[in-house]
Amino acid sequence: MSKFTSFYSFWATIFAFMVAISVTSVTLAAVQSADLAIIHGHDSLPEGERRFAAALARHVVRWYREVGLTAQLENDTALDDKLQGYKVAVLVYMSQPTAAQMTALRKFTTGGGRLIVCYSASTALADLMGVQISGYRRADPPGRWATMKFVATRPNGVPDEIVQSSPNLMVAEAVKGRSSVLAWWADRQGKLNEAAWLVSGTGFWMTHVLLADGDAEAKSRLLLALAASADPTLWAKATRTLLPLARCAGTYTSPAALGEAAAKLGNPARQQRVAAAVQAAIDWEGRAGAHLAKGAGREAWEAARMVQIRMREGYGLLQTARQGEIRAVWDHSGMGLYPGDWKRTCAMLKAAGITDLMVNVGGAAFAHYDSRVLPQSKIMIEQGDQLKACLAAARPHGIRVHAWLLCYSTERATAERLEIFREKGWLLTSEAGQALPWLDPSAVDVRNYLVRAVRELSTSYKPDGIHLDFVRYPDFSSSLGSAARPRFERHMKRKVKEWPADVKWGGPERMAFIGWRAAQVEQFVAEARLTVRSQAPGKLLTAAVYGKYPSCIDAVGQDWEAWLRSSLVDYVMPMNYTENIETFRQFVTEQTRDKNQAKRIIPGIGVTAAESRLNAVQTIDQIKVLREVGCPGFALFDLSTTLQQEILPILRLGATE
Incomplete structure (x- = not known):
């Protein structure tokens, strides 16, 4: 080796070392700029559960963001490194931490760190947290775990209760001298049963996970309060982040700007109400600053939250209603907001100005109504006919009810039902021949089955409409199974030389195959239309569809513009789920480029969708x-x-008045 080479090698090594230090420092700084860590299961979970854990953890990050804290999202690999620099860590569905992970967690708590554990089956972790696991249990009867009721002696800021319907628990109990119950589960009748939250010297333990099924404000408040009980400085940090955001609403960047807009209102009574909301926001903003100056972080945060509430109220009051429009709500549960009490649900929707309700009462694998075509669900058997009860409650209020039908999806299918579908040859298959959990749109028997369900709903219940969902393929690759080839070849009246290569991207038969797939889906929609027209004249047929057109034709065989051109549906509801207003505008502008088509498009707004979570201002x-x-x-x-x-109370102030 020459002297020059040795010299170069020496300085190259030094430079690489300095770069490594720099990168590490930047990485640690980026991580530690967050206020707390959110760790979701990976090594501590079976592979099939990891995506679910990550999705749950993303909700926790969002809830912290909404109250003004920044959370660093990580999986549980190299856990010791990821906990460094934090005082608080939330563990989301770390079911069985490894020995190395338990060592890292013990080190973290010994060093003064505090854990918020959301669901675990680990006896070692339970022992660290001072609780005792009793075992896994399903909710029987349904609704056993409907609300978390917090005890009187609890950390500052924790709400009185949180509504959440949990289907299962890892039941845990307090250990005398080491932990105590922080919250109890209550059933739908309010009767207390198992522990929901426990508290100990090392943190907090939840017997389930926080679900994104509603009551978001209370859940975000709870998470902030638990973290701040371990690190009180978080109240002030959250306030400093929240306050600048709280004083904005829509395009108005301050209470004063909102007040100027109110002065232009032609309605004196409305003008006074906006002015009162604006003045309240100004007053609360002053209190927030005063509390911060005195070091009263929690009081400052509560004041900042009131600024946000009054600004949203003022923004809602600035809006005007449009008479005669369709204001629909999807009910995915199929049981209303208050299971067993459809009258209460419908009264609430009527008071909020809602005109239409899409109620999820059936699909290929279940029926929440007294069906002779679809397999009756446990909900139907144990809690009664949901569609019948919904119709009876909605009609006195003038709310139109649409029977929401999940078409090709096998959602809620039991293993036995999937096996029945497989034996009948109704399921799509992969290229390798593996059965997939999705009905095959090209199978005539599947189409006839779904049409019979549409006929049954139309004739036996006569709802105001039938609402089709999952009326598509799941994706492109799922349509390449062995059953598709002979059906496509019969359509083409010739053989495909290379299957599936010839129908994939760049293949000579791709465009013909794309058109054929779309035609299979369209044929069912056409038959559903004929059925509704013949069996329930004047009733509506609508469909939930992908918003990105025409890419949805290639992706999932859903040519919904063709359905509109052929009047196969009365309305389509593109699921334009996004938090970005400009992205939403792009979706809607493209979908309504034809003004006649625009009159038959009812855009879906993802208030609590997987892809988006909107506040009242964003919804407006x-x-x-x-x-x-x-x-x-x-x-x-x-x-x-x-x-x-x-959301609905703010809309009712103006937009849906």
């Missing part, structure tokens, strides 16, 4: 966009306590 802004382009209405996803508590 999306409604304003679709009104500008001439859509006949909107549909809100999904009926939940979040929609009931945080």
Whole structure:
């Protein structure tokens, strides 16, 4: 080796070392700039559960963001490194931590760190947290775990209760001298049963996970309060982040700007109400600053939250209603907001100005109504006919009810039902021949089965409409199974030389195959239309569809513009689920480029969708966009306590008055 080479090698090594230190420092700084860590199961979980754990953890990150804290999201690999620098860590579905992970967690708590554990089956972790696991249990009867009721002696800021319907628990109990119950589960009648939360010197333990099924404000408040009980400085940090956001609403960047807009209102009574909300926001903003100056972090945060509440109230009051529009809500549960009490649900929706309810009462694998075509669900058997009860409660209020039918999806199918579908040859298959959990749109027997369900709903119940969902393929690759080839070849009246290569991207038969797939789906829609027209004249047929057109034709065989051109449906409801107002505007602008088509498009707004979570201001802004382009209405996803508590009351102040 030459002297030059040695010299170069020496300095190259030094440079690489310095770069490594720099990168490590930047990485640690980025991580430690967060206020707390959110760790979701990976090594501590079976592979099939990891995506679910990550999804749950993302909700926790969002809830912290909404109260003003930044959370660093990580999986549980190299756990010791990921806990460094934090005082609080939330463990989301770390079911069975490894020995190395337990060592890292013990080190963290010994060093003063505190854990918020959301569901674990680990006796070692339970021992660290001072609780005792009793075992896994399913909710029997359904609704056994419907609300978390917190005890009187609890950390500052923890709400009185949180509504959440948990289907199962890892039951845990307090250990005398080491832990105590922080909250009890209550059933739908309010009777207390198992522990929901426990508290010990090392943190907090939840017997389930926090679900994104509503009551979002209470869940975010709980998470902040638990973290701040371990690190009180988090109240002030959250306030400093929340306050600048709280004083904005829509395009108005301050209470004063909102007040100027109120002065232009032609309605004196409304003007006074907005002015009162604005003045209240100004007063609360002053209190927040005063509390911060005195070091009263929790009081400052509560004041900042009141600024946000009054600004949203003022923004809601600035809006105007549009008479005659469709204001729909999807109810994915199929049981209403208050299971067993459809009258209460419908009264609430009527008071909020809602005109239409899409109630999820059936699908290929279940029926929440007294069906002779679809397999009756446990809900139908144990809690009664949901569609019948919904119709009886909605009609006195003038709310239109649409029977929501999950078409090709096998959601809620039992293993036995999937096996029946497989034996009949009704399921799609992969290229390798593996059965997939999705009905095959090209199978005539499947089409006839679904049409019979449409006929049954139309004749036996006569709802105001039938609402089709999952009326598509799941994706492109799922349509390449062995059953598709002979059906496609019969359509083409010739053989495909290379299957599936010739129908994939770049293949000579791809465009013909794309058209054939779309035709299979369209044939069912056409037969559903004929059935509704013949069996229930004047009733509506609508469909929930992918918003990105025409890419949805290639992706899932859903040519919904063709359905509109052929009048196969009365309305489509593109699921334009996004938090970005400009993205939403792009979706709607493209969908309504034809003004005649615009009159038959009811955009879906993802208030509590997997892809988006909207506050009242964001929801109003999306409604304003679709009104500008001439859509006949909107549909809100999904009926939940979040929609009931945080969105509908603000809409009712003006947008749906």
